[in-house]
Amino acid sequence: MNKLYLGLTIHSHQPVGNFENVFETAYQKSYLPFIEILEGYPLLKVTLHYSGILIDWFEKQHPEFLERLRRLCHQERIEVMTGGHYEPILSILPETDRKAQVEKLTHKLDLIFQQKPIGLWVAERVWEPGLAETLHDAGVDYVVLDDIHFLHAGLGPEELIGYFITEEKGKVLKVVPGSKKLRYTIPFADPSVTIDYLKGIARSHSDALAVMGDDCEKFGVWPKTYEHVYQNGWLRWFFGELEGNQDWLQLVCLRDYVQTHKPLGRIYLPHASYSEMMEWALPVKIRELQQRCIRRIKEDPEAESLLPLMPGGFWRNFLARYGESNFIHKKMLATSRRLEILGGLIPSVMAESYAKLQEAYDYLLRAQCNDAYWHGVFGGLYAPHLRTALLSNLIQANRLADELEYPALDPAENDFHFTRRFDFDANGVDELLVQTRNADVFIDPSDGATVREIDFKPCAAPIVNSIKRQEEYYHRYLPQVAGSGEDIKTIHEQMQAKERALDKVLRYDRYDKSCFRIFLFPPGKSIEDYDRQKLSEIATFAASEFHYCMDRSKGPTTYQFSRSEQMQIGERRERLEISKSFRIESAKVDSSRLSCELRLSCLEGDLSDWELGIENVINFLAPDAPDRYLTIPFQPSWGDRPPGVDAGLGTGPQEEFRVPLNWFGIVTHRPFAVFIDRWRQLEVSLCFEQPVDWWIVPIYTVSQSEQGYERIYQGSQILAVIPNLNWSQGSVLIHHWMEVRKLSDAG
Numbered sequence: 001m002n003k004l005y006l007g008l009t010i011h012s013h014q015p016v017g018n019f020e021n022v023f024e025t026a027y028q029k030s031y032l033p034f035i036e037i038l039e040g041y042p043l044l045k046v047t048l049h050y051s052g053i054l055i056d057w058f059e060k061q062h063p064e065f066l067e068r069l070r071r072l073c074h075q076e077r078i079e080v081m082t083g084g085h086y087e088p089i090l091s092i093l094p095e096t097d098r099k100a101q102v103e104k105l106t107h108k109l110d111l112i113f114q115q116k117p118i119g120l121w122v123a124e125r126v127w128e129p130g131l132a133e134t135l136h137d138a139g140v141d142y143v144v145l146d147d148i149h150f151l152h153a154g155l156g157p158e159e160l161i162g163y164f165i166t167e168e169k170g171k172v173l174k175v176v177p178g179s180k181k182l183r184y185t186i187p188f189a190d191p192s193v194t195i196d197y198l199k200g201i202a203r204s205h206s207d208a209l210a211v212m213g214d215d216c217e218k219f220g221v222w223p224k225t226y227e228h229v230y231q232n233g234w235l236r237w238f239f240g241e242l243e244g245n246q247d248w249l250q251l252v253c254l255r256d257y258v259q260t261h262k263p264l265g266r267i268y269l270p271h272a273s274y275s276e277m278m279e280w281a282l283p284v285k286i287r288e289l290q291q292r293c294i295r296r297i298k299e300d301p302e303a304e305s306l307l308p309l310m311p312g313g314f315w316r317n318f319l320a321r322y323g324e325s326n327f328i329h330k331k332m333l334a335t336s337r338r339l340e341i342l343g344g345l346i347p348s349v350m351a352e353s354y355a356k357l358q359e360a361y362d363y364l365l366r367a368q369c370n371d372a373y374w375h376g377v378f379g380g381l382y383a384p385h386l387r388t389a390l391l392s393n394l395i396q397a398n399r400l401a402d403e404l405e406y407p408a409l410d411p412a413e414n415d416f417h418f419t420r421r422f423d424f425d426a427n428g429v430d431e432l433l434v435q436t437r438n439a440d441v442f443i444d445p446s447d448g449a450t451v452r453e454i455d456f457k458p459c460a461a462p463i464v465n466s467i468k469r470q471e472e473y474y475h476r477y478l479p480q481v482a483g484s485g486e487d488i489k490t491i492h493e494q495m496q497a498k499e500r501a502l503d504k505v506l507r508y509d510r511y512d513k514s515c516f517r518i519f520l521f522p523p524g525k526s527i528e529d530y531d532r533q534k535l536s537e538i539a540t541f542a543a544s545e546f547h548y549c550m551d552r553s554k555g556p557t558t559y560q561f562s563r564s565e566q567m568q569i570g571e572r573r574e575r576l577e578i579s580k581s582f583r584i585e586s587a588k589v590d591s592s593r594l595s596c597e598l599r600l601s602c603l604e605g606d607l608s609d610w611e612l613g614i615e616n617v618i619n620f621l622a623p624d625a626p627d628r629y630l631t632i633p634f635q636p637s638w639g640d641r642p643p644g645v646d647a648g649l650g651t652g653p654q655e656e657f658r659v660p661l662n663w664f665g666i667v668t669h670r671p672f673a674v675f676i677d678r679w680r681q682l683e684v685s686l687c688f689e690q691p692v693d694w695w696i697v698p699i700y701t702v703s704q705s706e707q708g709y710e711r712i713y714q715g716s717q718i719l720a721v722i723p724n725l726n727w728s729q730g731s732v733l734i735h736h737w738m739e740v741r742k743l744s745d746a747g
């Protein structure tokens with residue numbers, strides 16, 4: 001039998017912002033036992049990749065693990081690959097940041113292992129042709145991708161028996177195809193299945209290379225794999241089979257193979273990722289059509305060779321499908337541009353300022369971690385703590401940039417106030433970014449003049465940070481799970497639900513999650529209607545484009561938005577004008593106040609029996625944690641009583657009641673609602689000059705993960721319903737504001 005080389009390439013990663021116990025569990029159940037067992041098989045060689053996030057964690061929590069890896073490396077039993085330090089999708093980063101990510105991890109690995117890595121793990125195997133030039137310039141010799149990349153380029157499966165050369169502008173890079181077949185048999189099939197498959201390759205080809213590149217987490221972290229791989233002995237069995245076939249099968253570190261064997265030829269690869277990722281990137285209806293085609297093709301064994309001609313989606317379309325992903329991405333790009341400009345102004349000889357700039361830049365690089373930018377079985381867009389981590393890092397980076405641009409000896413006396421009107425999210429319409437020392441506020445005139453996000457800098461906290469609920473492909477399976485409680489088979493694997501009746505939790509939103517959204521709706525509606533998107537509100541006032549102007553003539557800058565609409569409601573003709581005026585002020589140190597004056601004018605018709613609600617969305621992440629809660633006080637604790645409030649409501653800062661964040665219900669006739677986050681020492685107060693009724697509804701999504709379908713709290717939507725609207729003068733005037741402040745340590 002011909003000699004065959006096998007390159008086992010194992011990738012390990014945990015995202016920025018993941019919980020400490022998740023890191024530790026993955027270490028104990030996967031990363032550590034895999035290496036412990038590998039140490040017992042001295043004839044085997046493996047190529048490993050650990051994201052810089054894990055390398056940093058190992059240094060702090062388990063330096064002895066790095067020592068084990070260092071020993072194996074010096075014995076030439078493992079090769080450690082580089083990558084983007086914080087595991088970004090390199091192709092969506094500015095060129096400077098791409099190189100910084102790779103150089104940061106390469107430098108660290110060189111220091112730890114005294115061997116400069118030459119291979120690179122491409123995060124999620126998301127490839128775009130321009131990466132060849134970037135990686136060549138960063139000193140990378142080869143990358144591992146999936147076989148589907150090469151099949152889409154026109155090669156046949158039988159040709160993927162080594163590596164190829166690609167180039168961009170004459171700068172070459174070696175590209176190594178990994179095998180999907182091996183990804184699915186290791187560790188899920190008996191080792192004999194893998195050995196038989198490899199024998200088939202060896203019979204047909206001499207000196208060929210087969211590669212399995214996949215996650216270490218499937219060796220112990222994925223459901224039931226710890227028992228299968230370690231307790232039931234699968235990995236020892238597999239390694240024993242590999243050693244037992246050494247007469248024809250040789251495990252090899254990839255650097256050794258690509259440096260001693262010639263390439264099979266030149267190839268130009270299209271944009272691609274692994275096949276599952278490209279399915280997840282498709283819109284729901286198109287994915288349904290694609291899956292229908294795949295099922296039809298699989299019914300005809302002779303037609304299966306056509307499957308590579310169905311390439312699936314493009315990773316970047318996650319930015320089109322999910323506005324939240326796009327918002328984080330565009331905020332990241334804006335922060336990168338800002339720091340690049342500052343970098344040109346601050347020389348390295350200015351030690352203190354330069355160190356602060358480098359700290360800000362590292363926050364930026366952390367915010368480029370890929371997981372919360374997309375969604376599939378493994379993507380983390382629906383995980384609020386992962387989104388929060390990226391947003392918090394961007395807030396920290398911009399806070400440090402503020403200190404460099406606008407140094408203040410006394411923050412209480414040195415606030416700043418800058419406004420930029422530009423197309424922030426690259427949708428073809430301008431938005432408004434208002435920057436102050438304590439908060440950055442993003443206002444979208446084209447979405448009902450709503451506040452898209454509030455970045456509160458003293459706590460590095462995004463206040464809204466929720467997600468628009470939309471249909472996902474797998475939602476169609478939920479009734480089956482709810483009915484049986486058993487595993488069901490999706491496209492790729494068996495899945496189950498973490499709780500029953502998740503299909504009853506599904507809601508699909510008409511609007512993005514924002515603050516200060518207007519709901520003008522007919523009488524007789526309930527909180528259940530609000531929860532189920534059945535308010536029948538006038539959509540043009542809730543989410544259409546408002547005209548914008550800015551007024552600096554009287555005190556703090558006022559941002560004015562207005563819209564006039566003529567409508568036919570039943571047999572009545574109505575003409576209504578709505579204006580919103582925002583002011584952003586620092587009420588005191590470590591606080592910020594966003595005020596909204598809302599005026600409704602009925603120019604024709606009669607809307608006196610309609611109801612008005614103003615919606616805000618707040619996400620403090622932990623729905624039932626004792627240190628995060630909602631309280632309705634008699635009087636706010638943060639300052640003076642606003643004019644016009646009935647003094648009979650209370651005489652001190654007493655709490656009327658306290659409920660967890662996931663509370664569903666109505667509180668009537670109170671002017672204030674206060675959200676408390678003791679974990680981040682953060683308080684958000686929603687305030688009116690007159691009492692209102694508070695309709696409070698938790699926001700839940702149902703999403704897919706490797707553990708199954710799960711319900712996730714995405715914040716609360718709070719509709720302040722204004723009772724007894726007085727239209728006697730033909731218009732209604734409402735004063736509403738949000739106060740955000742950092743709590744003292746004493747609370």
